[in-house]
Amino acid sequence: MPKKTTKKTTKKTEELDSIVLMQGNEAVARGAVDAGVNFFAGYPITPSTEIAEILSRELPLRGAAFIQMEDEIASICAIIGASLAGAKAMTATSGPGFSLMQEAIGYAKITETPCVVVNVMRAGPSTGLPTSPSQGDIMQSRWGSHGDAPAIVLYPDSVKESYELAIRAVNLSEKYRTCVVLLLDEVLGHMREAVRLPDLRKHRVINRIKPTVPPEWYKHYDENQKYLSPVASFGEGYRFHVTGLAHDATGFPTGRPAEVADMMARLKKKITSNIRDLVQIESFHMEDAKIAIFAAGITARSAKSAVMMARAEGLKVGLLRPLTIWPFPDDAVRKMLKNVETVIVAELNQGQFLREIARLIKDKDDSDIVPVRRVDGELITPAQILRIIKEVN
Amino acid sequence: MKNQPQKTVHSYLRHNKKFPHVWCAGCSNGIVLGALIRAVDELGLGRDDVAMVSGIGCSSRMPVYVDFNTLHTIHGRAIPFATGVKLHKPHLNVIVVTGDGDCTAIGGNHFIHACRRNLDLTIVVVNNNIYGMTGGQFSPTTPTGDIATTSPHGNIDPVFDICDLAIGAGATFVARSTAFHSLESEEFIKRGLEHKGMSVIEIVSACPVIYGRLNKKGGAPEMMKQMRDNSIPVKALDKLPPEKTKGKLVRGILKHVEKDEYTLRYQRLVDSLKQEESK
Ligand SMILES: Cc1ncc(C[n+]2csc(CCOP(=O)(O)OP(=O)(O)O)c2C)c(N)n1
Ligand code: SF4
Numbered sequence: 083m084p085k086k087t088t089k090k091t092t093k094k095t096e097e098l099d100s101i102v103l104m105q106g107n108e109a110v111a112r113g114a115v116d117a118g119v120n121f122f123a124g125y126p127i128t129p130s131t132e133i134a135e136i137l138s139r140e141l142p143l144r145g146a147a148f149i150q151m152e153d154e155i156a157s158i159c160a161i162i163g164a165s166l167a168g169a170k171a172m173t174a175t176s177g178p179g180f181s182l183m184q185e186a187i188g189y190a191k192i193t194e195t196p197c198v199v200v201n202v203m204r205a206g207p208s209t210g211l212p213t214s215p216s217q218g219d220i221m222q223s224r225w226g227s228h229g230d231a232p233a234i235v236l237y238p239d240s241v242k243e244s245y246e247l248a249i250r251a252v253n254l255s256e257k258y259r260t261c262v263v264l265l266l267d268e269v270l271g272h273m274r275e276a277v278r279l280p281d282l283r284k285h286r287v288i289n290r291i292k293p294t295v296p297p298e299w300y301k302h303y304d305e306n307q308k309y310l311s312p313v314a315s316f317g318e319g320y321r322f323h324v325t326g327l328a329h330d331a332t333g334f335p336t337g338r339p340a341e342v343a344d345m346m347a348r349l350k351k352k353i354t355s356n357i358r359d360l361v362q363i364e365s366f367h368m369e370d371a372k373i374a375i376f377a378a379g380i381t382a383r384s385a386k387s388a389v390m391m392a393r394a395e396g397l398k399v400g401l402l403r404p405l406t407i408w409p410f411p412d413d414a415v416r417k418m419l420k421n422v423e424t425v426i427v428a429e430l431n432q433g434q435f436l437r438e439i440a441r442l443i444k445d446k447d448d449s450d451i452v453p454v455r456r457v458d459g460e461l462i463t464p465a466q467i468l469r470i471i472k473e474v475n
Numbered sequence: 476m477k478n479q480p481q482k483t484v485h486s487y488l489r490h491n492k493k494f495p496h497v498w499c500a501g502c503s504n505g506i507v508l509g510a511l512i513r514a515v516d517e518l519g520l521g522r523d524d525v526a527m528v529s530g531i532g533c534s535s536r537m538p539v540y541v542d543f544n545t546l547h548t549i550h551g552r553a554i555p556f557a558t559g560v561k562l563h564k565p566h567l568n569v570i571v572v573t574g575d576g577d578c579t580a581i582g583g584n585h586f587i588h589a590c591r592r593n594l595d596l597t598i599v600v601v602n603n604n605i606y607g608m609t610g611g612q613f614s615p616t617t618p619t620g621d622i623a624t625t626s627p628h629g630n631i632d633p634v635f636d637i638c639d640l641a642i643g644a645g646a647t648f649v650a651r652s653t654a655f656h657s658l659e660s661e662e663f664i665k666r667g668l669e670h671k672g673m674s675v676i677e678i679v680s681a682c683p684v685i686y687g688r689l690n691k692k693g694g695a696p697e698m699m700k701q702m703r704d705n706s707i708p709v710k711a712l713d714k715l716p717p718e719k720t721k722g723k724l725v726r727g728i729l730k731h732v733e734k735d736e737y738t739l740r741y742q743r744l745v746d747s748l749k750q751e752e753s754k
Contacts, residue, residue: 121563123555143752145745147562152588156555159548163528163559166546167567171559189549316544317564319523323489323539325547334492334539 101278106244106270107132107174109277110200111140113248114172118287119198120146121169123160125153125179128212129268130202133174154179158186161197165190166324168315170252170289174200176268177219178209181226188227189326190261191349194303194313196290198251200264202271205430205459214459215268215380217430223263224408230346232353234360235263235408239382241275246285247405253288254360258352259313265407267380267430269461293320302333303348353409362405363414367393371400373471374419376439377428378404380461385428387464392471399471410438419443424474428454428462480513487512487522489542497536501695503654503680507601508537510657510678511570514664515543526567528557530582532574532608533682534601551581554589557596565738568597568668575602576614579635583615590644590673594737597667597674600637603682611685622689637677642730647672649730654680655702656726663728672736679706679724 104112111133114122122141124134134150141148147164151157154175161171175183180201190197201223205216219226223235234254238247247264255262293300293312302322304311314320327335328342336342353360364382367389368374377385382403392399402418404411415438419425425443427436436453443451454470456462488494498504515525525543529535531550538545544567548556553571561569578586578600589596605623606612613623615635623630641649648670650663660678667674681687681698692698702724709727712720 121559123559142741142745143748145749147741149558149562151555151558152584155552156558156585156588159552159555160559160562163546163556164563165559167526167560167563169559169563171563185549186552315564316526316546316560317523317567321522321542321544323492323545323547325539326549327547332491 101276103274103276104241105132105272105274106238106241106266107202107272108136109241109245110174110248110264110266111136112279113245114198114252115140115144116285116287117170117249117252118289119170119172119252120144121161121164121171122147122173123149123151123157123164123171124173124175125151125157127154127176127179129204129271130174130176130200132271133200133202154182155186158183158190158197158199162186162190162193162195165195165197166316168318170196170256172198172200172252174202176202176204176212177206180219180222184222184226185228187261188229188231191227191231192229192326192345193324194259194349195261195324196255196259197261198255198264199261200248200266202266202268204268205457211459213268215430215461216457216459217267217379217381217434218457219265220407220429220431220434223265231349233263233408234258234260234353234406235265236405237265237378237407238270238405239379239403240277241270241273242277242279243405244270245277245279249285249287253286256288256290258356259290259311260352265379269380292318297321301331303329303331303345357409357413360406360409361411361414363411364401364403364405365418366401366403368400368402368418370398371422372398373400373424373426373474374422375399375401375426375428375467376415376435377401378407378435381428381430384462384464385467388467388471391464391468397471397475412442415439416442424450424452426452426454426467426470426474428467430456430462432457480509483516484509484512487516487541489540492539496540498533499684501681501683502533503603503682504534504537504601506654506657507534507599507660507678507680508540510661511537511572511599511664512541513661514668515568517661517665518668520568520668524566524568526557526560526569527572528553528560528569529572530574530577532577532606534572534574534603534607534680535577537572551577552585553577554582554585554596554598558589558594561594561596562738562741565595565742569595570668571596571598573598573600574607574614575600575604575616575637576606579615579637579640587640587644590641590646590675592737593645593647593672593734595671595673597664598676599664600675600677601680602637602677603680603686605682605686607682607685611689624689638675638729641675645673646675646730647732647734648674648728650675650728651677651679651724652726653702653706653724654678655699656706659726666728670731671739672734
């Protein structure tokens, strides 16, 4: 399918404060650049390709690297390699490519190497519907890689938020030294919205801290299990070892149960002990809500409209929308759903968020958790949700 | 342990890493590592400026033992990891150590595309004709008819010629030696490191414990002798009658051309964009 190529821009700095018409994919690319991404490797796939196209134009202008690899496995491996050499590195893909990347995502996690994977979701399984929206990768983004390690996954619902969360994804990857996934809906990737980009100066850009200890003292992994530990890059005098084998704090492989347990605990604890920093959740008209809708990404946009329509008719309905879907906002969801009678879980899949909600809400009957699903490549409409609201009310 | 080369090699090993190493007695991997270290030493490359990247396999365990920037990755993917390292820090000498399976089976696609790009990597393929680490399944270089644990009746697959593959895909320096010819291996690795572009050095090696045993090749010393007797230098190829060269492994530098290297091409692109902008 021929694509319109975006107009050539030569100026690096564009007036970020002005209102611009922008695609979600473009916003992600902009966010990446503004967060300091200086290495991108990728392989074309609808509906994520514009991110690669834009960065292939923009990164060389900044003296940064763009490379089109032979496949998605190569792409993620290249960004991990570049990150170990000190780059802020990103790749972007969609379902089929995201599946191919899973083994290496686990490698980034066990080696605590910062990197960002953008997955602009399309309908699956397999080739599915390449240009249709789906929220089918909620669980893949959490459990896709073999082994057992936590995940950080962000999920915007607008073009503006795509920009913001792209920056946040890069920041969190640097801070927590892990692979952060940014999920995007096909519709959002391709949708143009008028956005006023936030003032860049308000965005903190987080960079890795360089070690100051002499090389003999350097340990590549933080024994104290803090997250923002100094980390060296290849070629800077710290000749450390990186392996996907279980390793001790120095980075050398180990099979000693105590050292393996330490490593696994560190991978988990850096996420679980920083939930407050990681979790972002929007609550919309939840104060007096008797019916709550749980939805993320593009489905939350429909849900928001449905809430307004319902409120106009005097129905007490609210919306919970996670911006961070993993780690799942357990406590926040539990708290906010405490006083509602019914929870509607709206999603473009066969019930992935539903399992999480059902896991958290033990005091309600099954009939109080109502799914709204759609897997035919179309969006859930506000009217569809409103209908359900009225049914359960 | 009085002679100089051994001392040199020793000085590059990581002494904080708990030896003994993982390799079987008689394995060629140590010989290849020795050749590689001596090549780096002779060129006087700073240790901080060497990155050694490997995949998964017995041969891919090399990096952990040496005092460079070392990266032990996942099966078949050493080359794309190395591509990322090199492209972000072009001043690093990036060496990839990989096995025949790692490089030409699971990693075959990455291998040919890296050759095509002519990125300045030095790839040392340790070809022991078998999957050693997983216990002896056939690889793309296991000779047809040979026994492996997944070809108990004899391998019916044709083989890859790793050097031909590299040449065909566009690598600009391609050489082959054997673990028996350790000085020659060292020389080729050295030349590969000096070469600006994609260098592929295939080192045919012995896995006496698995491949040798399955195929009744004798122990390590016998396999060494076979490497000596069954190979000829490429220079002798034209001088000898065909009956003397038939079925022999050809050693030597099989291709060496100068061509624009990838990071230089990229830098040129960046520079030209800068000029355009300042106009
Ligand atoms: C994705 C994946 N598939 C399979 C394996 C299992 N595996 C580990 S090493 C290896 C083969 C190694 O053979 P080779 O590259 O020739 O190296 P050698 O051990 O002979 O030196 C295989 C199949 C793996 N680690 N990862
Ligand atoms: S199995 Fe073969 S290749 Fe692996 S260490 Fe033993 S001898 Fe070497």
